[in-house]
Amino acid sequence: MKSGPLHAYLAGAGPDGRNRSIDEVLAFSDEKLEQVHDYVQWLFPLPTRSSAQPSAPVLTLDEIGGIRADEKAQVNLRRAAERMLAFYGATQWWLASSDHNHLRITRILQSLRLLAGQERAQKFYDVILERHRAAGSPISPHNLRYWAAAMNPQPPGDR
Template sequence: MPASLAGPLHAYLVEQGADGRGRLATDVLGFSDNQLEEVHDYIQWLFPLQTRSGAQPGAPVLTVAETEAIRVDPRATETLMKATERMLRFYRDTGWWLTGYDHNHLRITRILHSLRLLVGPEAAQSFHKAILAMHDAAGAPVNARSLHYWAEAAGS
């Protein structure tokens, strides 16, 4: 990893490092909808947090220095926005998550937290608004607890 990068997540988000399986961010962004649904170790890299993942405890955790570096690096924030667009397309094109309980509800919470932390509240609120529009159009099938976590994560 080049010295100018603050850590493995920063390197990954600027396409100068790979995840724990050797994949670049662009590789993951090119996943099919089925791959996005079935593979469970990419979301922690695309949307990192400062807390350990319960689902993938071996995934890296953002340090304070890495968080700051990602926030000010336009290459990293561009990757985060491309990842946001890809996940929105995934959620628009699939209905797997539009049910009472689904693992994607946890992913959505992570995405919202990560966007708010690394890109800003506007990005998180925009993603939240889009997710809620899909949810409402499907007849509001998601449980109240998930909806509460999403609102909290988005800062709404």
């Protein structure tokens, strides 16, 4: 048995809050990924409440451990990161000074770092920054600092 709804979802063994499987969400068109706002909290969960989707579940310590140890959940996290990189590679919407996708990217980086490790998060970060640079660096330095902070683990005393 999976340790909770987020673990079950990422392992492909349970639905999200709208009864969608992870495969259904990963098959969304780019337009649907842009328009729908309640999937990213399931694909890239965190142990903190989402201000954008306050009814989304919050990761528990048991789920963090379960997801880290579950190969199927890890495969699906990789698939989710690849799908979002394809989305950010194919679209221009987010290449602006400020955009709601910048918050999504911060969440993705934090979640990948927590659940899949620093290396996986770093790969995502590097691709996003390269896309930003290739587009003429349109994203505000303020938003870029959030991404940089998401990539830097806090010292143990600051948690």
